[in-house]
Amino acid sequence: MANIAHTVHVGLGDRAYDILIGDRLLDDAGALLAERFPGRRYGIITDDNVAKAQLPRLLASLDAAGLQHSEIVLPAGESTKSWDLLGQAVEGILAARLERGDLIIALGGGVIGDLAGFASAIARRGMGFVQMPTSLLAQVDSSVGGKTGINSPHGKNLIGAFHQPKLVLADLSTLDTLSPRQFASGYAEVVKYGLIDDEAFFFWLEENQAEIFAGGPARGEAIARCCAHKARVVLEDETELGVRALLNLGHTFGHALEKDTGYSDRLLHGEGVAVGMVLAHGFSARQGLAPSQDTGRIVAHLKKAGLPTTLAEVPGTLGSTEALMAAIAQDKKVSRGALTFILTRGIGRAFIEKNVDPKAVSSFLDDMRG
């Protein structure tokens, strides 16, 4: 029926769900929902940018299927992942008198997915929700796996819940409305999957990068491969007690940089991850764990995607190394005071190291500031 190009199943028992990937799926959303979830009402949470670009299509599709809905439109931007707007989203759900069996739709990028997912997790002690990711970052990463949450003044994503969606609809046509910078930011997370444990995927990306950026069939395939990778990891370790932490490759450094730049447009999430992945590889090379030519190859690939790869490329004045180290220590991937990092033995060979010496990290950062 619908334009579904790829289906990825996340087989989490009674919380299993499908990720549907295809062109113009938002136009089919009403029919797809009516078929899978009869008799529900819908609360759509989105931001003002996405509301302009995509909401009319979704509403038309829900109306055509005869589905009842209400909308909550929040401001766009990472600062939306706050207590204030979480409260606004949850109270909006209650004000719309949505019941525990109704469904929330998260229509937007990673920020909206995280916030709306968390709001669904806590409204009426847990309602179901559907992810409709409209950014590359959200389609390959944040919409899959059930991590939801908001930011704290103490750090990113420190408040939240594990709450799996009931369905993910990734409409490829929404990516055409992204700026090149936003698309590149999401691409950093695509590259991450190759770097973690899939060297062949990294090589495939090197071959197909142009087609992915141009919007050919390789784009949908790349997204499906990322979702399948993430689904596999989530199946193995839903609440991140072990291997799921590998998905944080580049994120400990990246989060510290994001915090330092005030979670602003100065540095998008994927840009922080790009720099963070290069730092993680560089630090691993410095420790004699990984060949330094791998770092060079990664840098070349990320540069071609238009992504920053060094601390010097982070716009504005960077905080002190001490401030960055404090942010790293507050990251939630800390256990018993020892620093946990995702390090690597080379492309596709990342591993969890729970006992990283803070002094080594600090002196490495000093050197990298140049």
Add this chain to the structure above:
Amino acid sequence: MANIAHTVHVGLGDRAYDILIGDRLLDDAGALLAERFPGRRYGIITDDNVAKAQLPRLLASLDAAGLQHSEIVLPAGESTKSWDLLGQAVEGILAARLERGDLIIALGGGVIGDLAGFASAIARRGMGFVQMPTSLLAQVDSSVGGKTGINSPHGKNLIGAFHQPKLVLADLSTLDTLSPRQFASGYAEVVKYGLIDDEAFFFWLEENQAEIFAGGPARGEAIARCCAHKARVVLEDETELGVRALLNLGHTFGHALEKDTGYSDRLLHGEGVAVGMVLAHGFSARQGLAPSQDTGRIVAHLKKAGLPTTLAEVPGTLGSTEALMAAIAQDKKVSRGALTFILTRGIGRAFIEKNVDPKAVSSFLDDMRG
């Protein structure tokens, strides 16, 4: 070792936990925690009243066991179950740099247990917590079963999570510091267990009420029987998709009255439940479902406990029947617009009725206003 008089096990698989009931257990808390959860740090969340009465004992006990701890003291009262104080509790946990493997202690009554439990559920996407209930209400009801949350302007407990504690320590000596009114309020929930499906327990309460109020061994036994009852229900239906709703006997009416009185000292939770249980029995009798002499027997028992049993006894001016009905409709135990009530065929014979006619309820309330 410790003064444990009763142990109730809640056998929820990998989320199983014990409820320990006994005199002066707070003095043994440090040793009990050190034995069960080696190597953790503790974040204590309490309110200013309980901090004065009980915190020094708990701190002394943790110190004696060599356990590290930090404290977050919030204002006392139902209005503490708000977004603002939830934020304060969660940010306090993060500021204390407690890690995902550390434990939160909820030291206080139902408000603190609900709030601290919810804060634990969402800080770092889920930390473990220990309930140390200091009110009768919390010991027999809210500390067991994992319902946590805060209130919304739209209604009570509409925001929250199912998050089971790792241990419940019910120290009987804390009940000696309660006012008679607070103790009676908690007793309403004790009576509720008899009314739901345990006529023999209700008869036992009629026999032993004096000893329970005086603090004899029947008090600990009553609490243990309530916890065992609740544990059994939670095992059967953890997330309230079915039979757990029976525990809401008297609560739909009760919550509407609490909302109407502004969640204030005008009407304590258990007082609302007491009136609500009488209304639920009265309404059932009016519908020809239950013998009206049962209502009389319940009224007599609750009166002896010093509890209100009629709308006229709710202090201040009651809102209109329409306002009460709106509060009832917003209660989260609503499904597809039909009113769900816990009705009864008599003492110990409660049942879930999903199709209650709002008009019948509204005209019943009109009559009960007298």
